Amino acid sequence: MQPLAMNGDQAIAYAWKQINPDVVAAYPITPQTIIVEAFSEYVADGLVDTEFVCAESEHSAMSLCIGAAAGGARTCTATASAGLAFMWEMLYIAASMRLPIVMAVANRALSGPINIHCDHSDTMGARDSGWIQIFGENAQEAYDNSIMAFRISEHLDLRLPVMTNIDGFITSHSLENLNLLQDEEVKKFIGEFKPIKPLLDYKNPVTYGPFDPPDFYFEHKYQQVEAMSRAMPIIKKIAEEYAKISGRSYEIVESYQVEDADFVAIAAGSTAGTLRSVVDELRAEGKKVGSLKLRVFRPFPDEEIVEALEGKKGVAVLDRSISFGATGPIFPEVRSALYDVDERPKIVNYIYGLGGRDVSIEELKSVYYKMMTGECDRVNYLGVRI
Amino acid sequence: MGDPQKKSKDYPEGGVIDEAGSARKYKTGDWRSQKPEVDKEKCINCLWCWVYCPDNSVLVEEGKMVGFRYSHCKGCGICAAECPKKAITMKKEGN
Numbered sequence: 001m002q003p004l005a006m007n008g009d010q011a012i013a014y015a016w017k018q019i020n021p022d023v024v025a026a027y028p029i030t031p032q033t034i035i036v037e038a039f040s041e042y043v044a045d046g047l048v049d050t051e052f053v054c055a056e057s058e059h060s061a062m063s064l065c066i067g068a069a070a071g072g073a074r075t076c077t078a079t080a081s082a083g084l085a086f087m088w089e090m091l092y093i094a095a096s097m098r099l100p101i102v103m104a105v106a107n108r109a110l111s112g113p114i115n116i117h118c119d120h121s122d123t124m125g126a127r128d129s130g131w132i133q134i135f136g137e138n139a140q141e142a143y144d145n146s147i148m149a150f151r152i153s154e155h156l157d158l159r160l161p162v163m164t165n166i167d168g169f170i171t172s173h174s175l176e177n178l179n180l181l182q183d184e185e186v187k188k189f190i191g192e193f194k195p196i197k198p199l200l201d202y203k204n205p206v207t208y209g210p211f212d213p214p215d216f217y218f219e220h221k222y223q224q225v226e227a228m229s230r231a232m233p234i235i236k237k238i239a240e241e242y243a244k245i246s247g248r249s250y251e252i253v254e255s256y257q258v259e260d261a262d263f264v265a266i267a268a269g270s271t272a273g274t275l276r277s278v279v280d281e282l283r284a285e286g287k288k289v290g291s292l293k294l295r296v297f298r299p300f301p302d303e304e305i306v307e308a309l310e311g312k313k314g315v316a317v318l319d320r321s322i323s324f325g326a327t328g329p330i331f332p333e334v335r336s337a338l339y340d341v342d343e344r345p346k347i348v349n350y351i352y353g354l355g356g357r358d359v360s361i362e363e364l365k366s367v368y369y370k371m372m373t374g375e376c377d378r379v380n381y382l383g384v385r386i
Numbered sequence: 387m388g389d390p391q392k393k394s395k396d397y398p399e400g401g402v403i404d405e406a407g408s409a410r411k412y413k414t415g416d417w418r419s420q421k422p423e424v425d426k427e428k429c430i431n432c433l434w435c436w437v438y439c440p441d442n443s444v445l446v447e448e449g450k451m452v453g454f455r456y457s458h459c460k461g462c463g464i465c466a467a468e469c470p471k472k473a474i475t476m477k478k479e480g481n
Contacts, residue, residue: 159400197402205406207402208402210401216397219394220401223394
């Protein structure tokens with residue numbers, strides 16, 4: 001198939017068109033709107049036979065998805081920022097009911113002050129909701145992750161909802177060339193949806209969402225722990241299968257020039273791409289530096305982080321969100337992963353890009369230079385006028 | 387109380403209940419920290435306890451109060467408080 005020019009949102013909608021889900025329930029919010037807008041056109045044009053529900057809010061959109069998935073339907077939705085925040089209660093319910101729902105999020109800052117541009121505050125806030133979270137760097141990954149997400153979510157050993165994240169505007173609205181699979185290839189890869197104990201199987205009645213008293217609740221939470229602990233090898237295996245049909249392979253964390261590097265910076269989302277350019281420029285200056293792209297954030301890839309970073313001199317964790325009174329959310333997890341290794345690197349945190357603040361090559365170079373000279377604090381702020 | 391022999395993996399995933407009428411198996415009486423006991427010497431079978439019990443846990447046979455359904459009595463003590471003859475006393479139970 002010829003490469004097509006699409007933005008990240010359109011790429012996700014196109015993947016959904018090829019998947020042809022049973023139900024999409026959504027509410028528009030920038031910078032995700034193009035996804036459901038483009039998909040609603042596919043519905044109107046009869047290119048899919050999806051039941052498309054325009055909900056009156058995101059809380060209702062996720063509730064509808066929960067009902068549809070519990071009923072036995074292949075279900076997906078999209079949101080961002082305040083929309084995701086409005087789904088909060090239902091995110092936990094989707095995960096705890098072990099429903100295979102796929103949700104695309106075009107990462108956007110949370111108000112206030114009101115801002116529509118990219119940062120990761122929305123999905124980082126949903127960190128503990130029990131969803132698998134995968135970050136895409138560009139439109140190609142937005143498309144590829146969307147297809148893999150259905151397989152991961154619907155895997156019979158998992159049945160967990162999956163969030164596929166892309167950077168709002170930077171990826172959601174930027175036009176890129178991307179390679180698409182044929183409809184038939186996608187259909188074959190995704191396979192038939194296999195409902196487990198669906199509500200609509202009236203011959204085998206079940207109850208979803210009953211009250212769970214103290215003598216059972218903890219056991220159900222532990223089931224979620226166990227399911228998440230099974231996720232990493234399954235995500236890897238599905239990526240390997242996907243590589244066979246697409247020619248594009250994806251790791252849990254993706255290393256760039258890390259092997260012989262002394263200093264490494266880590267980022268999720270589009271900044272991971274910028275970091276590779278920075279690494280190229282610094283390597284041309286003879287600096288031993290590398291970068292790491294955090295693709296899967298939940299479950300957190302402790303082992304992969306240790307494997308890549310043990311013995312390095314310095315590591316900078318770039319967080320595009322912040323927990324006020326603490327640090328960025330990725331920083332403590334990377335530090336914790338490396339706490340038990342014998343040769344522990346010095347690890348610092350950079351908060352950057354809040355509310356869509358651009359991050360430049362020069363700024364990212366300064367992150368490496370300061371790691372080398374030690375002129376940085378434990379938590380640093382990149383590109384803010386202090 | 388859930389069956390102490392059953393582990394996390396023994397329950398259907400996602401909190402789903404996949405058998406009808408299973409609430410019958412869940413005995414809420416073990417939430418109790420005190421249990422009512424009746425002194426039938428004092429009891430006049432006025433059935434005031436039966437009227438007041440919020441959990442349908444006073445047993446009546448042929449118009450006579452014959453005891454308590456401890457499988458669901460939560461030990462609230464309303465029966466003891468309302469009994470006009472002070473025939474019901476609450477006894478501490480468990481720890």
